[in-house]
Amino acid sequence: MIICRCEEVLLRDIITSIENGAETLKAIKMETRAGMGICQGRTCRVLLEQAIAPYTDITIQETNNIMYKNPVRPISLANLSRSGKDSSQ
């Protein structure tokens, strides 16, 4: 069953990554690309939080460890440079 529809990551892939030692949303993201698609986790983030709870002893309250980073919405590089901001600031 698909969990991250943008990157087509299956529940099975997520469980496998947890079994291989990924414990945080960030680790799962790095391993599977879940959350890195065009919607930037709008659809799958809450599902990932729920998916890891039963397989690790991390509760949803504690999963807020990936902080959101700017840009929180997609922006073209041309417009980003026009705004004169380095998004990593």
Place this chain on the structure above:
Amino acid sequence: MKYDLVIIGAGPAGMCAAIQAASNGARVALVDENPVPGGKLRGQVYKEPKSDWWIGEKIVRSMESKIKQLGVTCFLEREVWGIYPKWKVMLNNGEQLESDFVLIATGAAEKAIPIPGWTTPGVMAIGAAQVLANIQRVKPGNRVAIIGIDALSLTIAYDLKMAGVNVVGIYLPPLNAFSLEKSNPLKMIAYLSSLSHLAPNPMLKLLGKLGQIESVQKLGVNYYPPFGMKVWGIPLHLRKAVVEIIGNEAVEEIVVAAVDQNGQLGRKQEKRIPVDCACISGGLYPLVELANAAGCESVYIEELGGHIPLYNEELETTQSGIFVAGNSTGIEGAKVAMAQGELVGTVISIRLGFVEGGPELIKKAKEKVNLERENAVIKFHPGLENGRAKLERLSRIRE
């Protein structure tokens, strides 16, 4: 460009804040990603228990003309991608709006419940069906199944029926890590009984009554007819879950299976039902990325929808000058959002020195929020009061 107040989100909360602040003399910028203001209010139509019809579209239009009259600068079809100190609101066309005060009124998003086949074209979040039917006036399908029982899905089932759609049934989601209580018949009966008696449509009202009858609560699930019970001609199934959605190019069928009173699948045969659309209702969660990325502290309160920014009685977050209102403070109805918007508009007007008599005005605005809360016709979470009490405690501790 420098403003007195920049508002992100032109839903009911953002629009009311804009009107309040601008009518006190503030220079306000209002940003929304949609081509028209109104947010989720535009899809709302229902009969009020004590008065007339609540027609979201009409209310939006009258607020829109006020906003124009007051000279609020609107940035439509612009997404905000970040807020930088102190404070610069970044738009996706490269523009930036500066202000000492920012209101995040970005509303809520819908949560999916993954079911095998849930990414097939023709499966949508229940809110999308409401937008199609009530705003775009397009039927989302001819034979529609609804998965997930809650105030929102029941309201929209009714909307769809009114729009001439054949709603083939309202079903439970299957028991999995994502559906939790929503797959449990006993919990769902308890939930239905908690729906306010003031419910906005006759269907909700009937269900509220059904759940309140003690015998139904005790015996309900066991004796619940296997064929479901019709409410307004729509079969409501508290003992059947949709375990799969089937279709190649688009949705063709749902697979339905009987469940026991705890939501566990029985061994009985599954049944296939032809549909051309399936709507999943997994609940709402506040959109808080902007607040989080701007460094506002957040807390997790399930009854309010999940992660939310921590805010005080005046709806200011832990970053001074950044406020929240509406669904980004927790999931509640449109009237609460509007009253919260007015409160923020008032607080900021006072801080800017545009109005006098501060404490009295703020007190009145707070009272209005509480009044709307008491009279709310839709309660999104049965434990709402509990959640609000938790938040207030956390906010006091922080201070």
